[in-house]
Amino acid sequence: MLLTTLLKLTLTITTLFTLSPLATSHYSSSSSSFSSQQPPSSPSSSTSLSEWRSAHATYYAAADPRDAVGGACGYGDLMKAGYGMATVGLSEALFERGQICGACFEVKCVDELKWCIPGTSIIVTATNFCAPNYGFDNEGGGHCNPPNKHFVLPIEAFEKIAIWKAGNMPVQYRRIQCRREGGIRFTITGSGIFLSVLISNVAGHGDIIAVKVKGSRTGWLPMGRNWGQNWHINALLQNQPLSFEVTGSDGKTVTSYNVAPKDWSFGQTFEGKQFEP
The missing domain is CATH 2.60.40.760 (Expansin, cellulose-binding-like domain)
Incomplete structure (x- = not known):
């Protein structure tokens, strides 16, 4: 049942919008880094713009490399642009009709100790929109329905903070300053x-x-x-x-x-x- 739900969620998300990658991303585990064209640093060194708040997160897995091109913020080929997989699609409650595009968030897994990877967080850039799906209720397949605060992450990012089997994972997030290499x-x-x-x-x-x-x-x-x-x-x-x-x-x-x-x-x-x- 869980696998069926995850597959439906993945298909729903990829038919709505294709998520794509020019921002820093890394996580706080010392074993390796998750970055794209950014100097290594730890999330704790980033300037926080907001307090930690509660949300949920799911993931998508692109079936085709071309699915990494597009997105509601218009960045195009995010791998070529430099964002890599350090990206996130936001629900309507967070997307602000596109004004939020380019903002950076730190996200960490909470509560679900069975699925969370302890001591980790990721930094991602808002590059896409997860549209509501009113064919499902907010607790079912309508994860991005208002007023839900929801993050849709590439599986490469999701697996930095949680086991993929977690499904619809409780997370905490906060706005942070974006760090970029080079100019605008x-x-x-x-x-x-x-x-x-x-x-x-x-x-x-x-x-x-x-x-x-x-x-x-x-x-x-x-x-x-x-x-x-x-x-x-x-x-x-x-x-x-x-x-x-x-x-x-x-x-x-x-x-x-x-x-x-x-x-x-x-x-x-x-x-x-x-x-x-």
């Missing part, structure tokens, strides 16, 4: 006067509340959130270097001047300044 990344797509910019690898609070862009022949122009961390504007900005102003959810702003050169083209990624820890 700006991936420019679009066509003509439509400019879309995916913003990733954001340190500090990790999530973004405002973005502005400036060409060499314009003033600062506010961009709108398209979805996840994709921001857009209708403006003719070709053939001029681009600067970006990014504001995190803590109100801090970092400005990257002339990130994209005059001859930038759609499909390119550029690296700017970074929020200081």
Whole structure:
């Protein structure tokens, strides 16, 4: 019965959204590390933004490597982006309609001593959304139904804190500061006067509340959130270097001047300044 439930849960989750990986993840056991393009550190050294709170967590196991591409935050191929499997999909009660994308959480297994791996926690980045499934009640297959606070983890992350047989596992979580290697990344797509910019690898609070862009022949122009961390504007900005102003959810702003050169083209990624820890 447990195996059947887990298989149904995995199929339900993967048909809703495909979870994907640019953030640090590690766990506090000294035996090995679980990281992606981040310097090793322990969760205890990370700056906490919130107190520990209760939630539940399940996992998904991608049946195809291509399932690691996608996600409701728009990061695309998360392995290529650098997040690895240090990612999480959040239920509606936590997702904040995509504004939370890029935020970092520390998660640990609690209560279920039979299944928990003692003394461990993981750090993951919000990259996806677990949609409600109203065909099941909140205690059954509707784990992500409101008002449940639920984390859907790649099995590689889940198994750092609990045995996979645990199923719907009680956990505790807290927001922490994101630690990133390198600067904020700006991936420019679009066509003509439509400019879309995916913003990733954001340190500090990790999530973004405002973005502005400036060409060499314009003033600062506010961009709108398209979805996840994709921001857009209708403006003719070709053939001029681009600067970006990014504001995190803590109100801090970092400005990257002339990130994209005059001859930038759609499909390119550029690296700017970074929020200081």
